[in-house]
Amino acid sequence: MVCAIQIYEKPRLNNPVLIEGLPGIGFVANIAALHLIHELSAKLFAEIRSSSFQDLAVTTETGGTRSPTNELYYYKSRDGCRDLIIWHGNTQALTTFGQYELCGRVLEIAEDLGCRFIMTLGGFKKEEITETPKIYCAASDLETLKEALNLGAKIMVGQIFGVAGIMVGLSKLRGIKSFSLLVETFGAYPDANATRHALTTLNKFLKVNIDLSKLDSAAEQTRKTLESFGVIKNVIQEKKKEEQKFRWFI
Amino acid sequence: MVCAIQIYEKPRLNNPVLIEGLPGIGFVANIAALHLIHELSAKLFAEIRSSSFQDLAVTTETGGTRSPTNELYYYKSRDGCRDLIIWHGNTQALTTFGQYELCGRVLEIAEDLGCRFIMTLGGFKKEEITETPKIYCAASDLETLKEALNLGAKIMVGQIFGVAGIMVGLSKLRGIKSFSLLVETFGAYPDANATRHALTTLNKFLKVNIDLSKLDSAAEQTRKTLESFGVIKNVIQEKKKEEQKFRWFI
Amino acid sequence: MVCAIQIYEKPRLNNPVLIEGLPGIGFVANIAALHLIHELSAKLFAEIRSSSFQDLAVTTETGGTRSPTNELYYYKSRDGCRDLIIWHGNTQALTTFGQYELCGRVLEIAEDLGCRFIMTLGGFKKEEITETPKIYCAASDLETLKEALNLGAKIMVGQIFGVAGIMVGLSKLRGIKSFSLLVETFGAYPDANATRHALTTLNKFLKVNIDLSKLDSAAEQTRKTLESFGVIKNVIQEKKKEEQKFRWFI
């Protein structure tokens, strides 16, 4: 299987933007995606399980169960904003191999729905941050980058890890444009404040008019979900292990 | 291959329940499944080898050999109980990837035989347990949960690891209901007492009337098999390594 | 690819026995297979590369190169002995997954050529061995076992690791008989003496009349090949790491 995918509906979308919102540094993308789903009443159309997710289920307080999953939602524009595909989940894949396979499959689905533009949000880990955290960006091409710079973002210098980084590379291979927005954050806990700044910029960029008053509740729900899977407590320890290995030498 | 599957017979079953019975905490599921197979004279219809099982064979006292394997048995109801598919084996897969692949294949076979309901048994590891161990449950939906609560089980709070946890998640994706029954146990050795309480509850739930007088012999056979593969002595040491890794950061 | 296989010829064989001869404890199987190939002038008909072999090549003294490989040879009987498929190589696969995939592919090829019987040779590691090392056996069925016991072998008690162990399990799934012959050895170096006893027993069992006078030269060639790949010096160190992991708990 590698990825088991259930597609519940194949929506007709008009040039949709794919917004990646999996857990990562500061959980900025994860909170933002959840908030967008709530505010836009986005509709679930696909679910993904991967052989590279955790092999467990967690129980909810009411005796139900929750599994490591990724979900795709769509939003059909009603107010001049572009159609959206929102990629939310409670986990990324646990191995490099699994990450690429997951991204490859989501990209296939998105491209099949006409998507030619991908946005990834994220946190940019800093030891110190100001009250109004700085926003950084990277883009697949100069034109897109210019739009981002016009919104007040600075050019990001460094490495973008995980799904956000892979999506940039895989989408470029298919000629799909992409754009990363990264907000300063301490990184280890779900950061509602950083997410607020990310969404404010996204609001301007996509011309979607998202109300941010209930953002704290999305952050709190994100924290609870990730704690139940043991993700949050592990985040800091595991970060040190985050070193790539190079095992090839002629 | 990943999974090499030999299907010896394709039974016609009527809305069967799949009972997962692989080795796990307290070996509750493993003993219970073996006992059910004996008592119901359930019939072997499929065998599975996985590339993620151990790469060895063990010899029996008589010069025969035994390999890491999973087996599927069926039981056609004669007395008002539901038809059963019993999933027994002497191992789970050794990697997360292998676990998902294994579950995916068994689920395919079961669904193909008309299965829409899965039961997983298990042990719930505790430092102290009472003589009559407590029973916990988790379910895919509130209706099923209610039935379980009526049998005297409490709502389980926590994580369900391994095949039992994965099956809950993969089955939900296909709209298959599932139900986990977990009994308090110390966890490290095959626990006949805990299994007795699990089977008593299962008896009530499935309205199958299993005699439990020979349960100790199933526990003893389970212990011997798992020792020959080196599973039991390793259980305690390996438990500490049982921590999921999170290696993705935006 | 997982396994890249080049089949140079598809021989017509009459009920052939597959003899597994990859490197293992005491390199008994490896030396024996090489010696059989030389003495019987067995013919190479297939070569296998696996994604789970080492990622290197070694140079020979003359500027040529040698790669991690498995080879299949056949021998068409001329003197009442059975036809043989001899599986020789300078490596097993480096991962459990790779081992199963390799065995699965070789089994497919062998079965396709009419093979219904598999022999695995091997060393049985002991701290002390007598000048005439003891021979142990394990078999898929009692009838085959009886034949082996009649040759003077004792019943083996324990675990058979690696390709030899997997082949027993995968072949049983297809109803193919198998038979393991294991000779006492210290295990860490290519053991010509142990191999001599293994081949003497094999001679009786298969009624093949192999001359053993040049066996030392096969042992020496085996040692040189394995040293060039760094296999032999690593054998002892790695043995301690040879512990299976159990990471599933309900």
Next chain:
Amino acid sequence: MVCAIQIYEKPRLNNPVLIEGLPGIGFVANIAALHLIHELSAKLFAEIRSSSFQDLAVTTETGGTRSPTNELYYYKSRDGCRDLIIWHGNTQALTTFGQYELCGRVLEIAEDLGCRFIMTLGGFKKEEITETPKIYCAASDLETLKEALNLGAKIMVGQIFGVAGIMVGLSKLRGIKSFSLLVETFGAYPDANATRHALTTLNKFLKVNIDLSKLDSAAEQTRKTLESFGVIKNVIQEKKKEEQKFRWFI
């Protein structure tokens, strides 16, 4: 996916030589390939992403992004030199499995374009090197070897790791000839001097007339790219981990 491949053009080539130029010891192959691409104005015709590459993207100084990638270029001969396929990239695969899969795919593409000859360049790590570093060679056959020896190369004795080693083995399986040229180098940094000597020999061998005056700039560009992916700083540490594991014992 394992490998996601985008083929932009399928060039008509006449008996082309594939030149492998991925990062390795001394980055000799990597610098050489980049220099050849520049000097010959070789044309990009295929790009490869692998599930075994790093899961990240790096940003460029201008806000663009760069991903772990392999690229294939072609050069149609204008001056009696042979047609070339140049395999350049900023990474090899991170796992043995990934290395083999990558090589298998590139070999398929190259063979499909008529390639029957492969050249791998590389560094040969030494503690001390002379100002004019020695050149070593290994070849698939004696005839090719003889040509190399005539160019002043010595016979290499040892192991060729990574993609260069695998290509030798996989190509031999398809009857494709290959030839490795290895230059003495300290190994840990991009070595322009060693590369100069490699290219001088390659110039003679392929009768291609490459100007070497801008080689330092290719070395500098290679260093910058690899540093941005964190490859260079990791090289020395990781080298110690470069030991193959042998986990099979009968």
